Amino acid sequence: MSLLTYEFMVRALLGALFTGLAAPAVGTYLVQRRLALMGDGIGHIAVTGVALGLLTSTSPTLTAVVVAVLGAVLIEVIRESGRTSGDVALALLFYGGIAGGVLITGLAGQSAAMLNTYLFGSITTISTADVWVTAVLAAVVVVVAVGLSPQLFAVAQDQEFAQVAGLHVRTYNLLVSVMAAVTVTVAMRTVGLLLVSALMVVPVATSQQLTRAFRMTLGAAMLLGMLAALGGVVLSAYVNAAPGAAIVLLALAFFAAAYPVGVWLRRRQRLARPFPGPDDVPVPAGFGEQHSVVPEEHGHEHGEQCGHPAVPHGDHVDYVHEGHRHAAHGGHYDEH
Amino acid sequence: MLVNSPHADADLPVAEIRDGAVELGGRPILRGIDVSVRRGEVLAVLGANGSGKSTLVRTMMGLVPTVRGQVRLFDVPRQDFHDWHRIGFVPQRVTAASGVPASVREVVASGRLSRRRPFLPPRRADRDAVEDAIAAVGLTGKARDGVATLSGGQQQRVLIARALASVPDLLVLDEPTAGVDVSSQQALADTLRTLVLRGVTIVLVAHELGPLGGLVDRTLVMRDGRVAYDGPPIDVFTDADPFHVHHGEPGRTADAHTPAVASPLDLTHGREEQP
Structure with missing residues (x-):
């Protein structure tokens, strides 16, 4: 394949492969807890981290990881403690994060174009070192997300039960938050901070149209995320589009294809659900067993066909x- | 088979709260609680909404911290207790579903985590225990179905199977009869009866007992954060018929059965407002 003769293209495809696998793996647990927008929130907070990197002339990826992890832990602490105004507190953090990022970038004397490469990704400019960092972090995230899936599933499914089962609920919750923050910063170079949440959530939404079991949903989401990421990079090379946007639109296209199938599956399932058995329905006192015969002129014989x-x-x-x-x-x- | 191994500590209390008090957000919720659950008994905790009956069992499970007193599980102080597989908990819940599809088997398998180690695959015994637990609640044919597609009563059976997967010595159910129709309550009573025969201790929180009434050895009636009654069940607790009016009790009307359960020692039977 001619694309693979360009070294930057190979690096881009490797970066896409790893982020495409890792983002939905974490995203599954966020969706399960109905925190689908948490990735988006962490992405906003990470903007401040990138800006701090630009201001202090250190690696923006490093500062983004630190700030995103801190932000994710803060979100988890707020979520755990405050039950009433939790979403408002999250909103304050999100907007504070992005406004702080824009302000600090200005103070650092950097142009908006510089920030744009982080907001919308620039996968074709990533270096070999970036690919290595992405690969290692993504591998850690995937190993934890898949290896601890029974525990993470139980905690996200029913926190109180998990606690009585002896699991350290807070540790697992923080683990998911930290993994989400790491994934956001890893995917920052691929799809960009503003679109990373899509790669975490859309493949999960797609796979759960077709699946009934959790492990299946997790596996299918990772596969779909990987396909969307690779496909998006290839597509963008041919049509000269922004890779981040191509990846997300491809993921959305998968969803658009799966949704009607999901509607059909759910409808079929609903129609085939057994009626309550004659013994399950209590007969009101005074009423005998109902037996009403259909008039003889019945058009045809019912059967499998x-x-x-x-x-x-x-x-x-x-x-x-x-x-x-x-x-x-x-x-x-x-x-x- | 779900078989509970005999333990040497047969006479020791299974769960115990001594002089317990609980505050939530600075407000006292429970006070002066002295409760001891004996091995093998079926204890029902009754009371009106807000009487503290759920908080009482949640305190026993370590889900709510105490501000004074001591909680012991299997004669070990709660903070030192690690044998969580000996406890099966069925939280008060309307649904077993979450944001992502999950099969019946997967939900029940999370009940086995108290006996498993992280990163290691389930052993044969773990898989067998999960299948046994699913069979115990009569859902064998539905193990691969998504929990979200099940009826409310079936979802509750999934949660009970999850609690049974660790083969517990103590089963705690928070409002298992809430929002469940009478035939499902009857099925629940049958399931619990087989567990009692295996020597499982059962603590259940309920608004009214209904078909479970015949199983209960001992009732604890909570009222305003205190234990108002502790002893064998009395008819008034199991009288779940809201349309049944006793003649000669002018104050007891159709909707008065709940206050009667809440305060069986209140001889006014709700005729007067409490000061």
Whole structure:
């Protein structure tokens, strides 16, 4: 493939591969706790970190990691303690983070274009050292997110139960926050701080359209994230678009394709859900067992091929059509 | 099979609060609590909303800190207690679902974590215990289904199976009958009865006992943060029929059964406002 002859392209694809795997792995736990926008919030806070790096002429990635981890821990502490105004407190942090970042960048005498490479990513300019840092951090995140998945799942699913099961709930919560912060800063160079949350959340939203189990959702989200990241980089090379935007739009395209399938699956599942068995429904006192026969002039014989939804009902099957539930009984159909 | 190994400490209390008091946000919620749960008994904690019945069991589980007194689990001070697999907890919950799909087996498997080590795959015994727990609540055919697709009563059975997965000696259920229809309550009573036969100690919080009434050995009635009654169940607690009016008790009307449960020692039967 001709793209691979460009060294910057190889680095870009490697960076995309690692962030595409790591971001949805953490994102799954954020979505599970209904904190889908936490990645976005950490991204905003990390802007201040980048600006501090520019101001002090140190590595913006390093300062962004430090500030993002601090911000993520602060968010977790606020979330844990305050139950009433938690979301407002988070909003204050988010806007403080981005405003502080813009202000400090100005003080550092840097142009908005410099900040833009962090806000929207510049995957084609990453260095070999960047690729290594990305690979190591992403590997750590993936190993923790997959290896500790039973524990992280239990804590996100039901905090009180997890505590009574002897898990250190606060440690696991902080672990997810720190992993989210690390992932945000790792993905900063790939998709940019403003779009990183999309790579954490959209693949998860896509995979849960099609899955019923948690591990399946996690695995499929990581696969989709990786495909979107790689595909976005390749796409941007051919159409000369911003890679970050291409990655996110590709992830959204996957979602758009999966959503109708998810709607169809959920509808089919709902229709096939068994009716309560005859013994499960208490008969009101004074009413006998209901037995109403459908009039003899029944158009056709119900069966597997008749096209009417067949729904289990106790020890037999009801066929649903035009608002009726018909069950075969001897030579006729009963209305159920 | 879910079999509980016999323990030498048969006569020691399973859970105990001595002179306990609890504050939440500076307000006293529980005070003067002296409760000891004996091995093998079925204890029901009753009381009106806000009487502190949930806080009482949550204090026992270590979910709520005490401001005075001592909590002991299996005769070990709570802060030194590590055998969490001996306790199965069913929190008060309307749903077992969260933001991401999860199968029945996955939710139940998290009940086994108290016996597993991080980063290590489940052993054969862990997988068997999960399947047994799912079977114990009658959901074997649904192990691969998503919990979000189950009915409310089935989701509650998933949470009970999760608590059973660690093969606990003490099962604590917070409002297991809330929002569950009578036939599911009957199924719950049957499940609990088999556990009692295996020697499991059960503590349950309830607003009213309903079909569980026949199982209970001992009731604890909470009222305004104190234990108002501790002893064998009395008819008035199990009388769940809101339309049943006793003649000769002019103050007891259709909606008065809840205050009656809350304050069985209140001889006015709600006829007068408390000062």
